[in-house]
Amino acid sequence: MKYKHLYWWGRKRRYDGERPTGSPRTLKTVSRAFDLVRALEELDGAGVTELSEYLDLSKSVVYNYLSTLRSEKFVVKEGDTYRLSLQFLLVGEYVRYQNTLYRIGKSELEDLAEKTGEFAHLATEQHGLGVNLYKVSGEKAVGSDYQVNKLQRADYLHFSATGKAILAHLPRERVEWIVDRYGLPSKTESTITDREDLFEELETIRERGYSLNDEEEITGLQAIGAPVTNRHGRVLGSISVSGPVRRMKRSEYHEQLIEEVVNTANVIEVNINMEETDDEFPTFS
Amino acid sequence: MKYKHLYWWGRKRRYDGERPTGSPRTLKTVSRAFDLVRALEELDGAGVTELSEYLDLSKSVVYNYLSTLRSEKFVVKEGDTYRLSLQFLLVGEYVRYQNTLYRIGKSELEDLAEKTGEFAHLATEQHGLGVNLYKVSGEKAVGSDYQVNKLQRADYLHFSATGKAILAHLPRERVEWIVDRYGLPSKTESTITDREDLFEELETIRERGYSLNDEEEITGLQAIGAPVTNRHGRVLGSISVSGPVRRMKRSEYHEQLIEEVVNTANVIEVNINMEETDDEFPTFS
DNA sequence: TATAGGTGTTTGTATTTCACAAACCATCGA
DNA sequence: TCGATGGTTTGTGAAATACAAACACCTATA
Numbered sequence: 001m002k003y004k005h006l007y008w009w010g011r012k013r014r015y016d017g018e019r020p021t022g023s024p025r026t027l028k029t030v031s032r033a034f035d036l037v038r039a040l041e042e043l044d045g046a047g048v049t050e051l052s053e054y055l056d057l058s059k060s061v062v063y064n065y066l067s068t069l070r071s072e073k074f075v076v077k078e079g080d081t082y083r084l085s086l087q088f089l090l091v092g093e094y095v096r097y098q099n100t101l102y103r104i105g106k107s108e109l110e111d112l113a114e115k116t117g118e119f120a121h122l123a124t125e126q127h128g129l130g131v132n133l134y135k136v137s138g139e140k141a142v143g144s145d146y147q148v149n150k151l152q153r154a155d156y157l158h159f160s161a162t163g164k165a166i167l168a169h170l171p172r173e174r175v176e177w178i179v180d181r182y183g184l185p186s187k188t189e190s191t192i193t194d195r196e197d198l199f200e201e202l203e204t205i206r207e208r209g210y211s212l213n214d215e216e217e218i219t220g221l222q223a224i225g226a227p228v229t230n231r232h233g234r235v236l237g238s239i240s241v242s243g244p245v246r247r248m249k250r251s252e253y254h255e256q257l258i259e260e261v262v263n264t265a266n267v268i269e270v271n272i273n274m275e276e277t278d279d280e281f282p283t284f285s
Numbered sequence: 286m287k288y289k290h291l292y293w294w295g296r297k298r299r300y301d302g303e304r305p306t307g308s309p310r311t312l313k314t315v316s317r318a319f320d321l322v323r324a325l326e327e328l329d330g331a332g333v334t335e336l337s338e339y340l341d342l343s344k345s346v347v348y349n350y351l352s353t354l355r356s357e358k359f360v361v362k363e364g365d366t367y368r369l370s371l372q373f374l375l376v377g378e379y380v381r382y383q384n385t386l387y388r389i390g391k392s393e394l395e396d397l398a399e400k401t402g403e404f405a406h407l408a409t410e411q412h413g414l415g416v417n418l419y420k421v422s423g424e425k426a427v428g429s430d431y432q433v434n435k436l437q438r439a440d441y442l443h444f445s446a447t448g449k450a451i452l453a454h455l456p457r458e459r460v461e462w463i464v465d466r467y468g469l470p471s472k473t474e475s476t477i478t479d480r481e482d483l484f485e486e487l488e489t490i491r492e493r494g495y496s497l498n499d500e501e502e503i504t505g506l507q508a509i510g511a512p513v514t515n516r517h518g519r520v521l522g523s524i525s526v527s528g529p530v531r532r533m534k535r536s537e538y539h540e541q542l543i544e545e546v547v548n549t550a551n552v553i554e555v556n557i558n559m560e561e562t563d564d565e566f567p568t569f570s
Numbered sequence: 571t572a573t574a575g576g577t578g579t580t581t582g583t584a585t586t587t588c589a590c591a592a593a594c595c596a597t598c599g600a
Numbered sequence: 601t602c603g604a605t606g607g608t609t610t611g612t613g614a615a616a617t618a619c620a621a622a623c624a625c626c627t628a629t630a
Contacts, residue, residue: 024352028616029314034357041379048607058590067309072319073412084380086416092377093437094326095369127358131371152378333578343619348579365578
């Protein structure tokens, strides 16, 4: 349980008191409301007293926040414990559907999983972390139960095939920022933990057009990833297939998989560019 | 687009000024923050000025709210338009995973879709509306593209097989409340729109143990549903399979499907009761 | 190249609204 | 019956927010 929220919610909040001039004012009350949302997630639901101790706020304050969130339908009360409601799921599904990469890429990813029989992922980047937009399990996929049911979290970009494919196509300064912000924590002994090594790897990925995760996240698991960029060269996200190293490494099969992945990424790109006739794609922030 | 949010976000907010004594205080600032979230959903992203007109708030106020939501990572800014972020999806996935019915029922539902080849749904109730927790498309499933990709929304309970199975096992006064609150709008000419008809139907459903949606939501589509209750008799949600009337109505096949659906619901119930050894299940609100 | 009109952003300040503590009210078990 | 442990309500001072107006920036157009 300790690992769960280590890097997830980001660093400690800075309330308005200590705000440097020139940066936007933020509303304490709103921030607290989201502190409560986070707390409810971290505690898997809780009562008023528990939350008031956890957040160091008076009981009545917590009660008022919960009542408000409840009236907004983002929180439900079961007996005396408050929980986050399915409203979050509904809004979440809306947001996902808004995402062009998901909308266009979903069915292609399903085809990819079907064709290869392996496990396929569709990911994008937000706030310097990777978010899985969709996963499909192919016929041969192993550990699929673990992978499908694993809780969906934002995770580091530097140790997954999807993540590295994205990093390779972000502007260098953005990658620098991400590394500064989150570091390069290791998951296995193969994880890239050195900054220069990472930049070399990203260079390689750019040259050959696909990324490889060689047991860098989970021992025994290899993944092949490819970026999806729009016509302006901005990376929208990436896809990957993954499976046990033993199978994935067999050379003909390996080549064939690379082919399939890169090809699928390409098809998605084409379809996206057909939809997005001529909109601008400004940079995220 | 008009239909989209007709009944979704609920009725107009009542701020604290006009609060009847004895009901909890609610925080204006928090409510406004969620007004912004709603607005961003309704407008599919928007700029400061647009939002300030839409919500009748001053530009600077909107700007401050957006800045706060952004610092909480629930909103991103692309160029000059603000959008809801994937954070909602992540929290939503967490909430879904917290749901016992989803956690236990998911794989059983997949089996059901596989066995029958039809389209299968797993749904629950919240705030008097139905929420789909999961959907799987079987081999033979038709219109599956529409159904899978259809935007996930909370919808009325009275015209779906899953919804009616749930209603049939809620306390009468709760059903009364729901009907008072949302009415019985019709989707096709077969939709039940009369209160007494509905209660009779629910009685029938309770007696025979499954529900039927006979082109009440979509012309040409039939669905068979069954409730999932815990050992205390509280309904946790329901499942269904659906397909074209022509196929679904063939009598042997029909019987067989009913059998499969009821059976699956049963298996889920057993598994849930094994997990939830002896917790109380208080009533929602 | 200047200018008008459209953005998003910043600031000062009045005043609304929130935070706190303490009282209150259930429920449960000893 | 009593005490302990929750959640809920209320009055009031202190602090955070809402507003308007000024600002900076961009783009189109004269």
